[in-house]
Amino acid sequence: MPLAKRPSMADRRGAIVSLLVGQEQSSIADLADRFAVSQMTIRRDLERLAAEGRVTIGRGEARLSYYSGIEPKYAAKQRVNAALKAQIARYAADNFVADGDVILLEGGTTVTAMAHGLDAKTGLTVITNGMYTVNELVRLLPDATIISTGGILRDLSFTYVGPQAEEMLANLHANTFFMSASGFTMKQGLTDPNPLEVQIRKQMIKCAERVVVLLDSTKFGLISTITTARTSELDVVITDEGAPPSDVKQLRSAGVDVRVVPGAGGASANTAQGLPAAPAA
Numbered sequence: 001m002p003l004a005k006r007p008s009m010a011d012r013r014g015a016i017v018s019l020l021v022g023q024e025q026s027s028i029a030d031l032a033d034r035f036a037v038s039q040m041t042i043r044r045d046l047e048r049l050a051a052e053g054r055v056t057i058g059r060g061e062a063r064l065s066y067y068s069g070i071e072p073k074y075a076a077k078q079r080v081n082a083a084l085k086a087q088i089a090r091y092a093a094d095n096f097v098a099d100g101d102v103i104l105l106e107g108g109t110t111v112t113a114m115a116h117g118l119d120a121k122t123g124l125t126v127i128t129n130g131m132y133t134v135n136e137l138v139r140l141l142p143d144a145t146i147i148s149t150g151g152i153l154r155d156l157s158f159t160y161v162g163p164q165a166e167e168m169l170a171n172l173h174a175n176t177f178f179m180s181a182s183g184f185t186m187k188q189g190l191t192d193p194n195p196l197e198v199q200i201r202k203q204m205i206k207c208a209e210r211v212v213v214l215l216d217s218t219k220f221g222l223i224s225t226i227t228t229a230r231t232s233e234l235d236v237v238i239t240d241e242g243a244p245p246s247d248v249k250q251l252r253s254a255g256v257d258v259r260v261v262p263g264a265g266g267a268s269a270n271t272a273q274g275l276p277a278a279p280a281a
Contacts, residue, residue: 012037013045016062017054025063084216085110088238091261093117096176096212096236100124104177104204107133107159110214111178115140127172127207129165129200131158147172154196161196169203177208179229183222184215186250189231191224198226210235217242231256 012035019026019034028046032039046062049055055062093114097103100123105111107130115136118124124144126137131153137146151165179201181190190213192198205211211233217240236257239248243260251258 009045013049016042016045016049017064020055020062020064025061027061028057029060031062084240085214086113086116087261087263088214088216088240089113090117091259092178092212092214092238093121095259096178096238097121097124098175101176102127102174104128104172104174104208105133106130106177106179106201106204107157108180110180110216112136114178114214118144127169127174129160129204131160149200151200152196154194157194157197159197159200161194161200165200166203169200169207172207174208176210176212177204178212178214179204180214181219181228182224184213184219184247185221185223186231186247186254188223188227189233190215190228191222192226192228193224195226198228201228205229205233212236212238215239215243217244220244220247 015035016031019031028039028042031046032042035042043057046055046057049062050057055064089110090113094117097114097118099121101121102125105114105126105128107128112130112133115133118126118137119140121141122143124141125147126141126144127147127149128134128137129149129151131148134146134148137144149160149165149168151160151168152162153160179190181192183191185191192201211229213229213234213236215237220239220243231251231254234251234256236259237251238259238261240261241263243258248258248260
């Protein structure tokens with residue numbers, strides 16, 4: 001019986017990218033085992049993919065590059081920094097949602113995690129474009145009024161997008177819009193890879209009196225394909241102790257209320273005590 005043909009170098013590199021779309025990141029050792037090649041060979045593959053802007057390499061692992069315009073699947077996003085996202089989401093729910101509020105939640109994994117912190121609130125109306133977000137809200141907030149935008153369902157992110165969703169939002173008004181992003185820099189603002197997602201988030205910003213961003217520290221310094229919101233459009237940024245102090249200082253200087261969740265993320269001189277963050281010195 002003939003031996004199975006080993007994938008070509010180009011096929012292997014394509015397969016690595018496809019794998020990362022499904023799980024967003026993988027260790028070099030695991031990739032070497034999966035493709036039955038040496039770690040040195042995998043490193044050469046990853047270095048070429050990194051040079052093409054398709055992956056990033058660090059600490060013995062590879063992940064999709066936010067510069068690539070390639071978007072990981074929803075389940076992959078759920079697994080990355082899950083505990084950190086949960087802490088940030090809980091802080092947002094505890095400190096920026098009041099009984100009777102009308103709130104907008106985009107369908108990303110960090111914002112969806114807020115559902116677990118809203119069960120003590122009463123009289124909420126929650127508007128979202130996330131299918132998974134709706135499922136979580138219905139399960140955890142049986143007394144809340146849940147409004148789904150409808151529209152075209154993206155099977156990669158399980159979010160509703162398109163002109164129907166945008167038209168639905170155009171007639172709605174909310175106290176607060178909670179959002180996240182694939183990357184953030186002071187120059188480019190919040191950035192994301194998909195134009196349809198960007199458009200619906202832009203519409204959500206228009207609907208809300210206040211924009212609160214849930215942004216774990218790994219997103220700072222990353223730039224994805226399209227700007228979703230400029231720094232001037234943000235009211236609050238909630239992050240963790242790994243956030244770069246220089247970015248925190250610049251955001252505060254720009255008038256953004258930055259909250260650094262205590263006990264979440266890496267060590268930092270910035271702390272939050274559940275009160276508005278004082279401007280950095």
